[in-house]
Amino acid sequence: MSNLLERKNVLKVKKFLYNFDKEIELIVLDETARTAEDAAKSLKKEVGAIVKSLLFKNIETNEYYLCLVSGDQYLSLEKLSKIIGNKIAKANADECKEITGYSIGGVSPVAHIHSPSRIFIDEKLNRFDMVYAAAGHPYVVFGITFDNLCSITKGKISDIVE
Known part of the structure; x- marks a missing residue:
């Protein structure tokens, strides 16, 4: 399994993280x-x-938004639509791969092929000293503090869950 650390997507995340911390x-x-x-x-x-790490698409403008949601929460399409000001839909697997560079199950909150228009961070992640996110592969993750997650992604802390 250690050869997973040599995979292209994992190396991309590793380099991005290393440059931050x-x-x-x-x-x-x-x-x-x-x-x-x-x-x-x-x-x-x-x-x-x-x-x-959940990717959504603005139906009217085709802009993409990445939402970083606590694992025990469910994103509210209604709340996110209200923030965006337009209807949104969850990106499909092909769109996710095209925009982020990652397959569903390994989508990292950082180091995307195309930067999402905005990143929203579930305020409920702040309950934990350390949170864990995918690192480009379903078997590889990284731990990061909530504050560092906000800094590294330049995400906006938002009320986006049900």
Whole structure:
């Protein structure tokens, strides 16, 4: 499994993180972290400490927005639409890969092919000293403080969950 750290997408995330904070380390899991529940189980952490990176599309403008949501929460399309000012829809797998460069299950909050128009961060992630996000592959994650997640993504802390 350690050869996962040599995969292109994982290396891209690693380099991005290293340039931000040399102390952030990638964690290779024995089991998949494709879902928040899987990641929490593998890491022996609460589901809420897992960052779900969800991509949404503005139906009218075709702009994309990345939402970083606590693993035990559900994004509110109504709240996000109100913030955006237009109707939105969840990006499909092809759109996700095209915009972020990552397949669903390994979408990192950083180092995207095309930067999303905006990044929104679920304020409920702030409950945890450390949160864990995908690092470009379903078996690789990284731990980061909430404040550093906000800084590294330049995301806007928002009320975006139900």
